[in-house]
Amino acid sequence: MSTRDLQDTQITFGLQSHSLDNNDNFSADGRYLCYDTRESVGPGIEHGYSIEVVDLTDNRPIIVYAPDAIMTGETPAPGIGAVSFSQAVPEVSFIHGPPVSETEARGFYGKPNRNGACVRLSGEVVERDGTFHMVKDGHYAFSWLDKRDVSTDRDTEAGAHRGGTHRHEYCARGDRIGFTYDDFLLPQYDRTIGYMEPHENAPAPASHFFALLVAVAPMGQAGPGELEKAYGDAWVDPDGTMRAFIGKIRCENGVDYEESLFVADIPRSVDITTADAGSASRYPQPPLGITLRRLTSTFATGIVRGAPDGKRIAYYAKDARGVSQVFIIDALGSDKAEDPALRPIQVTSLPKGTKDGIRWTPDGKAILCISDDGLVLTSIVEGDGFGKSVFLTPHGDGINRHAPAFSPDGKRLAYNRPVPTGDDTGQVKKAYDGSDFVQIFILEKNDQKELSSIFD
Secondary structure, eight states, X not given: OOGGGEEEEEOOOOSSOOBOTTSOOBOTTSXXXXXXXXXXXXXXXXXXXXXXXXXXXXXXXXXXXXXSOOBOTTSOBOOEEEEEEOSSSSEEEEEEOOOGGGHHHHOSOXXXXXXXXXXXXXXXXXXXXXXXXXXXXXXXXXEESOOBOOOSSSOOOTTOBSEEEEEEEEOTTSSOEEEEEEESSOTTBOOEXXXXXXXXXXXXXXXXXXXXXXXOOBTTOOOTTOEEEEEEEEEOSTTSOEEEXXXXXXXXXXXXXXXXXXXXXXXXXXXXXXXXXXBTXXXXXXXXXXXXXXXXXXXXXXXXXXOTTSSEEEEEEEOTTSOEEEEEEETTOOTTOSSGGGSOEXXXXXXXXXXXXXXXXXXXXXXXXXXXXXXXXXXXXSSXXXXXXXXXXXXXXXXXXXXXXXXXXSSEEEEEEEOOEEOTTSOEEOOTTSOOOEEEEEEEETTOOOGGGGGO
């Protein structure tokens, strides 16, 4: 197959950036694609000023949430971004920093100063000053997922957190949301991961009850075999009972560290309210019944990804040359397993290796990654074709293609790249730092079949 068999279409053109951010960007019906507007007027999510979707029936951009006020510069607020669709209901979750009205008491945007927020896609699309907004009774359908409580004179409120949640990801069932977490009250602890779920005892105004999945040791103080950091997490199975992540663990020599692949097992029988929310002097603890498994004893990194059927996990590791490649492992496996079928398997053998962007095709037949600035698909169907790679875009051209995401039917692949963007007069406009705005492109086959069919 050549790239002539593919359509590569730019679908956004506005004078702002459109960040997909490696999330679940397609709605379950494939109609909408969500993004945020970071890096338009200032660096980072802290300068994101709206959550938007593009309606793929007409490529019309629609604002689904914008705060009443924003602050930019050295003291940004609120900062919104990292938006992701639920595949169970028509809603999106995203990061929301402190509202401008609360900054005097709470401070400005920061990793340990943000919440999870939610917008239900409902109501009608109306035009205001040349832009489209999705509203119900004139308002965005906005609500808070979690509550932040940084009181120091008592225990943290049950079900609340004391810092910031990030990269909110729904499991396929839609009720459990995984995230990374940074603590404000005890900053000597590094990033870790957690989950939340709707609960009648969730602290108002939140709809969800918060809990950690991994209680890490303070930085520099872990003993042999203890975790000091957890990140790069993703759901493994559709039911949300396994959360895979990269863990930074102290080596047995008590000095060095390793980064390896782990899974947190969260049976459906777990009562999230048994979590300890902690205090100003006590770090939060996970609910009873959660266990951790170490799958690799060698280096692993990146945002990991569970297969659509929940049976395997894709992650980055190094090949015999020390080059980053994609590997897969059985979700119940280990590199120390006696059964070879439970051990890691190298998927890609790309000369220039891989970087962030692992995605399974929805049918589970292939894995996408980024290599040499190109999007490349690799077959994982057993047989002679296993490990065969095909570039879907040009590569080696220095164009920063990133943040790929498949549509639920596997027929479309959205991704980001910077593009010179002109205004109505044709004059090229730039982002705050002189860079080109990031736009969204969609790849699809000319025959409208699943992208994985290129290996048939």
